[in-house]
Every structure is written in C-alpha cells, then in structure tokens.
Amino acid sequence: MLVLTRKLGEVIKIGDKIKVVVVSVEGGSVKLGVEAPEDIPVHREEIYEKIAAENKAASAQLDKEKAMALKKILKKNG
DSSP: OOOOOOOTTOEEEETTTEEEEEEEEETTEEEEEEEOOTTSOOOOHHHHHHHHHHHHHHHHHHHHHHHHHHHHHHHHHO
16 A cells, blocks of 8 residues: 655646545545546445445346346246
C-alpha cells in the first residue's frame, strides 16, 4: 500500500484519468473529492461490497433459472 501525505487542496493522480483532491480536513475526518470518467465506478468500500454481494446473488439466481430451463428442455426432448 502506498501511503501519501497531502494537505488541503492538494491532489493525487491515479493514471491519466483519475484525480483525488483533499477537499477538507476536520477533526479526525478527511473529505476527498474524486474525479473519474463516467465509465469508472467510484464507491465507498462498504457500498462496493454490497453491490458485489447483490451481483453475486443475482448471478446465482440466474444460473439456477438457466439450469431449470435446460432441465425442462432435456426432459421434453428425452
């Protein structure tokens, strides 16, 4: 992990397209602004994990539905 020290208003660049700006520092909190292209999702970690879990559950349900449909086809033709 790269650890950086930045002051208010300073920027971190990630590649050519992502910019992270220190917007404010208050007490024990740092507020960051993230500029990234629309095709690059930016989420807090807890939101990212929730989305990933929901996608995994939806995929599992879809796989189950596909398997049941295949079973019906095989039963019908068998």
